Amino acid sequence: MPEAIGYQHFPPAIFVLQFFIGGGKWLFLAISDLFFTYLPVNHMRLHFLCLLLVLAPVKKALMAGDRPNIIFIMIDDHSYQTIGAYGGRLQFLNPTPQLDKLAEQGMRFERCYVENSICAPSRATLLTGKMSHQHGKYSNKQNVVFDHHQQQFQKLLQKAGYQTAMIGKIHLDGDMQGFDYWDVLLRQGEYLDPQFLSPNGVEVAKGYVTDIVVDKALDWLQNGRSEEEPFMLMVHQKAPHRPWIPAKKYLDLYEEIEIPEPDNFWDDYEGKASAAAQQEMTIAQHMRLSSDLKIEPETSPRYQRIGFDGRFSPRHEKYRELSLSEEESTRLYYQLYMKDYLRCIKSVDDNVGRLLDYLDHSGLAENTVVVYTSDQGFYMGEHGWFDKRFMYEESFRTPLIVRWPAVIKPQSVNQELVQNIDFAETFLDLAGLDIPADMQGQSIVPLLRGKQPNDWRDHLYYHYYEYPGPHAVRRHEGVAGKRYKLYDFMEKMS
Structure with a gap:
């Protein structure tokens, strides 16, 4: 019945x-x-x-009115530590006023995690609502292919009458399915003059990638959709993915400020699994002086093509001839890394503000759910590291902020265990659709409504597969509750 x-x-x-x-x-x-x-x-x-x-x-x-619009903003490698609303040692910089505004108007999730802290697998998870071993894209490696023909949430929304659009970074090679409109970055994407792939072919867009992605998103919102049906728009940014190239207008931002180091910056890994000491992702030893830190000129054709050298020539002159101790060099590398990362975040935040302004001025805000997250967390010097991959908190945990003015009480904070396997189910639930039985997550819509489901999870599962591979992080799996984690690092690839 x-x-x-x-x-x-x-x-x-x-x-x-x-x-x-x-x-x-x-x-x-x-x-x-x-x-x-x-x-x-x-x-x-x-x-x-x-x-x-x-x-x-x-x-x-x-x-149409009963089914909200959805704007899903996902950033690449955005750490919760660099969002003002999450507090912490960087809050004094006021790095993200627009995201802080979003959190003020909506709900901030304090315990959102990923099931595999690496780019392409995380993106496959959000589309399918399944863990890596189920959707098949468990690694970034080219020979591990994502099957686009499998069930994905945008296909189900499209069948139910939603207009679906994807703009920005998808990082999943193959046939885009379930989108009425798509215009995506080619492969990883470039910060300057990026190439976009659409049904019309490959096109070079002049400018800074973070601005261009939102230019395209706003154009679709204003000119590319019908006002008669609800929409689901994915706005996925490249920034702040390595090599952290800021917009030209922000090259000097934070220049005179000393960024505080985390308490465990000089971690010696004593008492931790041997995998923690065997990785290759320390700021001290594994950052490139050229493309990462921009101290030495970058001579590769890739960076020459996008004007890399001209942008950072003053830095080459300032730092390349310095004679520093190992500790002094490490501290300098940390400052350079953090400032470029935060400069990239500044452009991300600006463009979130552009999207929110459009919703407010167009009258769409009340019935539009805005979801902001990252494909995983990132190390901001914790344990002396950059990058992600480990199940340690900084890369396992990811930001999640949701605004839904018609439903969410402003300044809400949620402490339940949420994971990126929940996004697909949530979007289907928002549209009033049944959630397929083979999806592995839970809709967070009850949490958005301020309810406390009796059957909500009390633990999460994690599995990182990409070993041997970049940064030499060993394959491991684990379970996590609100207080404890249990890890199993594997000596050999099985």
């Missing part, structure tokens, strides 16, 4: 029941005999026809 979900207000003697049937919506009109006692018999049929004609657009408006 269909489930009645509410009455709608219509003229006297008419009442309407709205139903969900298999993910679609139906309206049932019940018209009392009393209504017709006021009509001449010879006009009854005409008035009834007119009534249906009047109610037809009302039905359409109800159906």
Whole structure:
């Protein structure tokens, strides 16, 4: 039996029941005999026809109004430590005023985690609602291919009448499916003059990638969609992925500020698994002086093509001839890394503000769910590291902020265990669709509504596969609750 979900207000003697049937919506009109006692018999049929004609657009408006729009903003390697709303040692810099505003108006999740802290697998997880060993893209390696023909949440939204669009970084080679419109960065994407791939082919877009992605998103919102149907727009940025190239206008931002080091910056890994000491992702030893730190000129054709050298020539002159001790060099590298990373974040934050301004001024804000997250966390010098991969907190945990003015109480904070396997289920739930049984996450919509489900999870599973590989982080799996984690580092690839 269909489930009645509410009455709608219509003229006297008419009442309407709205139903969900298999993910679609139906309206049932019940018209009392009393209504017709006021009509001449010879006009009854005409008035009834007119009534249906009047109610037809009302039905359409109800159906569209009940299903919120969705804007899903995902950033590449954005650490929660560099978002002001999350507090911490960098909050004094006020690095993210627009994201702080988003958190002020919505809900901040304190315990959102990933199931595999690496780029492409994380993106496959958010599309499928499944863990890496289920969707098949468990590694960034080229020979581990994502099957685009499998079930993905945007395909289900598209079938249900949502307009679907994807703009920016997808990092999953192959046939884009389930999107009415797509314009994606080619492979990893470049910071300057990036190449975009669409059904029309490859095009070079002049400018800074973070601005361009939102330019394209705003153009689609204003000119590329129908106002008659709800939409789901994915705005996925390249920044602040390595090699952290800031916009030209922010090259000097934070230049005179000393960025505080984390308490465990000089970690000697005593008492930790041997994998912690055997990695190759320390700021002291594993950062490139050229493309990462921009101390030495970069001579590769790739960076020459995008004007890398001209942008950082003053830095080459300032630092390349310095004679520093190992400790002094490490501290300098940390400062250079952190400032370039935070400069990239500044552009990300600016462009979040552009999207929010559009929603506010267009009247779409009230019925649009804005979701902000990252594909994983990132080390900001903790343990002496950059990059991700480990199940340690800084890369395992990722930011999640959601604004839904019609539903979420402002300044809300949630402490439940949430994971990136939950995103697909959440988007389907927002659209009023059934969640497929083979998806492995849970919809967070009840949490957004301020409810506390009795069956919410009390632990999470994690598995990192890419070993041997970049940064030499050993394959490991683990479980995590709110207080403890249990790891298993594997000596050999199985």
